[in-house]
Amino acid sequence: MAEEVVLLDFWPSLFGMRSRIALAEKGIKYEYKEEDLRNKSALLLQMNPVHKKIPVLIHNGKPVCESLIQVQYIDEVWHDKAPLLPSDPYQKATVRFWADYIDKKIYDLGSRVWKTKGEEQATAKKEFIESLKLIEKELGDKPYFGGESFGYVDVAFIPFYSWFYAYEKCGNFSIEAECPKLIAWAKRCMQKESVAKSLPDQQKVYDFILQMKKHFGIE
């Protein structure tokens, strides 16, 4: 049976980017379907009835929801090429821990940087930078979080690079000044075709964020 892979997605989604990268790393042919989140398709509502969110990976008609679960699923099913997770259980636990940290801390703090202003934003900015520094420390002197090769934590985190310009403009700060090693890592990742073709242009993301701010009434 021919493999049928569909990705329901939305172009600026940090989460959707992860799955795009994983599919590209494995060389999987798939159909990309752009969702209008103000007018969600019947397919999306059917495939993710609980959250009604993107991204949704549909493999031979069966949905997989939640981006990190999708990345792990892709890695398991197409295991013979470009492994993303380590095979050692302790190393696996370490990468899962950091992916969880990225979702629980970095995503929320980044959101608060562009969604708030004044003192609330100042606090969010401070905590955001602290969390970036922590993850920069975890990277250390390795070329990738996965060591010599691009891996799970790299996939989980690199999408945020496409949002860095937006965070910086909204928060009036420079991520490169605070975390130069992270920027070096991001540029290294962007040299990979799977990443470069999966991430949107930073200016485009910033324009999108400005639209969202207008929509939510945030100056």
Place this chain on the structure above:
Amino acid sequence: MAVVKLFGAWLSPYVYKVIWALKLKGIPYEYIEEDLSNKSPLLLQYNPIHKKVPVLVHDGKPICESIVILRYIDEIWPQNPLLPADPHERAVALFWIKFADDKSPFISKLYRTDGEEQQVAAKECFEMLEVIEGHALVGEKKFFGGDEINMVDIAFCSVAHWLGVIEGFTGLKIFEPHKFPRLNSWIQNFKSIPVIKDNLPDTDKMSAVLKRRREMLLASKSS
């Protein structure tokens, strides 16, 4: 020297998840009770980022975050597997485990808050129960894991035990058996599993401690 150590707190559902996983697989471990108001240097050394329990230490190496720990245990000790082998079924199980992990904090918010904040938490809890009843338990299964419990059942433990205790002393009524018949059956079944039944925090003791904690939290908010 024990090969497996578990740092925990007797009230935490996250800690019990790890205890049950270890017991279901027959893994001996040393348990270290932490006073969360006075965390040990060892805990802070093993979990410098979150400074929380549970922490599993295996051959001197720490693993943090309950779901990460559960997956590690399941991989190191494959007997009595806690996740399906089929990749798609496993993805579905992981979806529900994440859902439980994301929503469970609202259960503890029920006793940590009052007024509008508590109402929001109560609404989130009610909606969580509706989703479980309507989507997760469909198909006449005894457990989320089928005929036997698995990691999904373990992940929903707050619904099975902690919610009822908190409803008791806060006077909230979110779970009603007639409104959630499938969930009600599951709770009865889950709590009759010997490993679960024999390893649950005492209801009266928990009620007294959480009630006192609530009083202190609300008093400090108004001052």
